[in-house]
Amino acid sequence: MEQRKHEPKTYPWRAFPFAGTVLKNLFSKPATTGYPFEPAHYPDRMRGHVEIQIENCISCGLCARSCPPGALKVDRAAGTWTIDRFDCVQCGSCVNACPKKCLTMVPGYTEPAAQKSSETFTRPQAPEVPAGKAGGRPVKGDACVYCTLCAKKCPQGAITVDRAARTWSLDAGKCVGCGLCAASCPKKCLTLQ
Structure with a gap:
């Protein structure tokens, strides 16, 4: 009598290891949010981005001196304050250095763009x-x-x-x-x- 070797049983669902995940995702809500259509919710400890109240700025230049990446430029003669948003690391050093408290950190992200650009704000004439x-x-x-x-x-x-x-x-x-x-x-x- 011929002795048969024991062959392991094959299960067809083992050929598709992610089939269960695919079926579950087909019938559940998406994990992502529809950002343009729903407002974004930012985490509590998010740093955000720097905003200025240019009418309160005295162009002392302390913010530019305290900026580690050099993203800020202040021109006292012209009364301008310039920020390179993509160079800014959102550390908040400029906000802490401002003596007039005209700089604040606001929740939100820098909008993506194809080119690096800077924003310039001009102080109204005193x-x-x-x-x-x-x-x-x-x-x-x-x-x-x-x-x-x-x-x-x-x-x-x-x-x-x-x-x-x-x-x-x-x-x-x-x-x-x-x-x-x-x-x-x-x-x-x-x-x-």
Whole structure:
């Protein structure tokens, strides 16, 4: 008598390992959302993108100096603020550095485009300020101790302090009115005009 080897049984559904998944997906709702037709829901901790309230901007340039990839450019003379959206890494460093809090992080994504482009915002013209009053910070009496903190904090180098001669001077043409000098003064003898 001939001995037969035991042959394994074959199951036809093993030839189609994803058949169950395909059938399940045919009769269930899609996992994706119809984004253009339904509003997008962003995660709670999403960084978003940078937005500016250009009318509050004083063009001090602190945001551009604190931007790690160099995506921001500020032109004080022209009153413009420019951002390269695709260079921006949404770190929020510019938002933290802004003394006037005119920069904010807004939920949302940068819209895709075929070309890299930049957005430029122009500050509206401010009313004329009389000479000698352009963002000046007078020293209050003899309270100044000439510690030079205000000069060190000034982003434009508008303040000069000479400790030996006990003099303090302001170049009103360079001053942008950011208020960092007044905030850093330990004696609170500087004020914004």
